[in-house]
Structure formats: C-alpha cells, structure tokens
Amino acid sequence: MTPQDMETRIVRYGDLHPCKTAFIDAHTPGSDQKENFTIIGGGVSESPDQHVHIAIPHGFNIGAAGQPPKCRNSLHSHRTAEVFFVLKGRWRFFWGQHGTAGEVVLEEGDIINIPTGIFRGFENIGTDYGMIMAILGGDDAGGGVIWAPHVIVDAQEHGLVLGDNGKLYDSKKGQRLPDGVNPMPLLTPQELAGYPEPSAADVVPGYVARYWDMMAMADPAPVVVIGETGMLRDKPGFEVAFMNRNSADEAMHSHDRPSVLMPMRGHWKVNWDGGSATLAPGDTMSVPADLMHNAIPAMTGEASLFHIIATDDAAGATWTG
Incomplete structure (x- = not known):
C-alpha cells in the first residue's frame, strides 16, 4: 500500500x-x-x-x-x-x-x-x-x-x-x-x-486504569487494558492494548481485521509494506487488515500508544452489578 x-x-x-x-x-x-x-x-x-x-x-x-x-x-x-x-x-x-x-x-x-x-x-x-x-x-x-x-x-x-x-x-x-x-x-x-x-x-x-499503572505493566510486552484477559476484564466488542518504548517490537506483524493506532505520548513511526508514516499524540491511524506493519518510537523520551481492534464478542452490555 x-x-x-x-x-x-x-x-x-x-x-x-x-x-x-x-x-x-x-x-x-x-x-x-x-x-x-x-x-x-x-x-x-x-x-x-x-x-x-x-x-x-x-x-x-x-x-x-x-x-x-x-x-x-x-x-x-x-x-x-x-x-x-x-x-x-x-x-x-x-x-x-x-x-x-x-x-x-x-x-x-x-x-x-x-x-x-x-x-x-x-x-x-x-x-x-x-x-x-x-x-x-x-x-x-x-x-x-x-x-x-x-x-x-x-x-x-x-x-x-x-x-x-x-x-x-x-x-x-x-x-x-x-x-x-x-x-x-x-x-x-x-x-x-x-x-x-x-x-x-x-x-x-x-x-x-491509570496511565502510570499501564506504563509499568507494559514492560517488557504490551498490556491488554480492556478485554477478556485485560487489566479491566470485559468483552465490549473490541480490545484495547497499551504499549510504551519498552514494549514496542520492531517485528512486522498483521491482523485479520482493521486495527487502530492512537499515540498518547511521543512520536511513533509506523512502517508497513510500501512505506512509513510518523504519528503524534492525538493522531489516529487505521491499519488495514492483513497489512504487515510495526510501530516504534521515533524519538527519545516518553512514548506510549493505544491499540484498538475489534473482537468477535457482541458489543453489548458491560455492567454486571
């Protein structure tokens, strides 16, 4: 692409x-x-x-x-x-x-x-x-x-x-x-x-979930924040993961459905088969299904990013009382 x-x-x-x-x-x-x-x-x-x-x-x-x-x-x-x-x-x-x-x-x-x-x-x-x-x-x-x-x-x-x-x-x-x-x-x-x-x-x-708790838990691997196995255990129809500098992986990978990258802190370079782009806090990137890509910090200093992807769970009620 x-x-x-x-x-x-x-x-x-x-x-x-x-x-x-x-x-x-x-x-x-x-x-x-x-x-x-x-x-x-x-x-x-x-x-x-x-x-x-x-x-x-x-x-x-x-x-x-x-x-x-x-x-x-x-x-x-x-x-x-x-x-x-x-x-x-x-x-x-x-x-x-x-x-x-x-x-x-x-x-x-x-x-x-x-x-x-x-x-x-x-x-x-x-x-x-x-x-x-x-x-x-x-x-x-x-x-x-x-x-x-x-x-x-x-x-x-x-x-x-x-x-x-x-x-x-x-x-x-x-x-x-x-x-x-x-x-x-x-x-x-x-x-x-x-x-x-x-x-x-x-x-x-x-x-x-508090930011600094997520920062601590996303080391050395990304942490699932919201999901069936997340810090906040739920099945709302999507999964939210969090990564920082220590859990960013240069290995190329893909997903079988579109996913979204949303930087919280720092600049992130997203590489894919065919090009690259740099994202800043507040930017939102939709990654196509089956596209090989990675996301790594582009500069020194604090870096964090949310990753969202749909799951097969129904996007239904989450309150159980």
Missing part, C-alpha cells in the same frame, strides 16, 4: 473537523461550548453537520470531545460500550440519572470503560481546553444516545428538539418537526428504574 493510500487512513490532530451542534444540549448553558469529533465510523452525532473522517467499518467507532474549562457533556446512556482516554487536561466523569451516584477524576493518559446502561456525563475541570478520545462499540454504535429526561426538557427550553427519528431540530433557525415525526419521548419512571445507580466504589476498581 502506497504512502498516499495510507495517508487517507490517518487523521491528524490538527486536521480534526469539529461539530458544535452534535447533540441535544448544544444550546444548553454549561454544555454549549462542546466540540464533537467523529474520526472513524458514523458515531452517535444527532447533527447533519457532523463530519466523518473515515467511514470504513472497523467493528467500533472512534471519536473525541473537546471542551473548554467548566464545560460539561450532559447525562446520557448508550446501548454499547463507551471507553474514554484523556489526551489533554483533567476531567471529571460522573454517573447516575442526576449525576450524583458516583464520580471519578481522570488525568492525562488514564482510561475509563463506562458500563452500558448507566447514565453518564463528563466535564473538563482543568485550566485549559481539554480533549478526550472515545471508543464506542459496534459499527452503528448501538443506534444512538439515550438522554436523561431533564436533558431533553432543558434543551427544549433553549430551542433544540430531538425527533423520534434521532435528528435535531433548531427552532432558533426556524426548524420544526417534519410531518410524521414526533418529539423523542421521555423515559418513563418504570424505564428509569432499570438504569443502575452504582457508587464509585462499585465502578472505579473494575472500569478505570
């Missing part, structure tokens, strides 16, 4: 296209400065303005959220796994219908596998613009977002209505629901009762 062909499978951090109207809370004060990025797959954006960088199916979606300090993402749930790692900044993740069941603060490089079927949100509590990278299970990411009822009500008060077709309509732009489309119904009390409210003590030990 030529370098020109492979360049179409690399999304550079500086080339990311933000969408500021991706979700129902785009006008809600406190959440109205978010930027959503869809890197691989269609994601779960509710806006026709969302740019998709790479549409090739991988068995999962890759996205990102960029937010200034004190900006939050409203409480929602997914039907498939949702994994985040912090690329830049300091972030608070919280969960429960009103965000009060539990919380955890993540620093740069930390990763969280948020259980499905639980309302979750997050906010940048750092002092500068922050970025978190996201992995969503399944090619269709579970069919969209399920919002806590108060989020939908708040959005309507600020001009945004979500149709039962999963699309947003902005009354500030003169838009209205088309004929045959009704507002997205609010979850009933009976339905809400089915959403768990676990404490931090229930969630953090089995669903959060």
Whole structure:
C-alpha cells in the first residue's frame, strides 16, 4: 500500500473537523461550548453537520470531545460500550440519572470503560481546553444516545428538539418537526428504574486504569487494558492494548481485521509494506487488515500508544452489578 493510500487512513490532530451542534444540549448553558469529533465510523452525532473522517467499518467507532474549562457533556446512556482516554487536561466523569451516584477524576493518559446502561456525563475541570478520545462499540454504535429526561426538557427550553427519528431540530433557525415525526419521548419512571445507580466504589476498581499503572505493566510486552484477559476484564466488542518504548517490537506483524493506532505520548513511526508514516499524540491511524506493519518510537523520551481492534464478542452490555 502506497504512502498516499495510507495517508487517507490517518487523521491528524490538527486536521480534526469539529461539530458544535452534535447533540441535544448544544444550546444548553454549561454544555454549549462542546466540540464533537467523529474520526472513524458514523458515531452517535444527532447533527447533519457532523463530519466523518473515515467511514470504513472497523467493528467500533472512534471519536473525541473537546471542551473548554467548566464545560460539561450532559447525562446520557448508550446501548454499547463507551471507553474514554484523556489526551489533554483533567476531567471529571460522573454517573447516575442526576449525576450524583458516583464520580471519578481522570488525568492525562488514564482510561475509563463506562458500563452500558448507566447514565453518564463528563466535564473538563482543568485550566485549559481539554480533549478526550472515545471508543464506542459496534459499527452503528448501538443506534444512538439515550438522554436523561431533564436533558431533553432543558434543551427544549433553549430551542433544540430531538425527533423520534434521532435528528435535531433548531427552532432558533426556524426548524420544526417534519410531518410524521414526533418529539423523542421521555423515559418513563418504570424505564428509569432499570438504569443502575452504582457508587464509585462499585465502578472505579473494575472500569478505570491509570496511565502510570499501564506504563509499568507494559514492560517488557504490551498490556491488554480492556478485554477478556485485560487489566479491566470485559468483552465490549473490541480490545484495547497499551504499549510504551519498552514494549514496542520492531517485528512486522498483521491482523485479520482493521486495527487502530492512537499515540498518547511521543512520536511513533509506523512502517508497513510500501512505506512509513510518523504519528503524534492525538493522531489516529487505521491499519488495514492483513497489512504487515510495526510501530516504534521515533524519538527519545516518553512514548506510549493505544491499540484498538475489534473482537468477535457482541458489543453489548458491560455492567454486571
């Protein structure tokens, strides 16, 4: 594969296209400065303005959220796994219908596998613009977002209505629901009762991995962070591995399905049959199935990288209580 062909499978951090109207809370004060990025797959954006960088199916979606300090993402749930790692900044993740069941603060490089079927949100509590990278299970990411009822009500008060077709309509732009489309119904009390409210003590030990723990464990070989045999044992439909300078291997290898490389620290040189490219933190590279390749640090200093590949497990529920 030529370098020109492979360049179409690399999304550079500086080339990311933000969408500021991706979700129902785009006008809600406190959440109205978010930027959503869809890197691989269609994601779960509710806006026709969302740019998709790479549409090739991988068995999962890759996205990102960029937010200034004190900006939050409203409480929602997914039907498939949702994994985040912090690329830049300091972030608070919280969960429960009103965000009060539990919380955890993540620093740069930390990763969280948020259980499905639980309302979750997050906010940048750092002092500068922050970025978190996201992995969503399944090619269709579970069919969209399920919002806590108060989020939908708040959005309507600020001009945004979500149709039962999963699309947003902005009354500030003169838009209205088309004929045959009704507002997205609010979850009933009976339905809400089915959403768990676990404490931090229930969630953090089995669903959060710290950067420096991963750095220590990825020596001398890469460590599986999320997977059937991972630090966080789960089968969300994909596997997340982590490598650093000490576990990078120059041996060429391939996978029987597309995989994704996402540097966290340092520059990484990816070599393949036909060329090479250098990745920086925030870049995302899709490696085609059956392509012989390797990834090695390109410079001295700290180097770390996440590797994601789909598994044969269903991208289903991960919370067992």
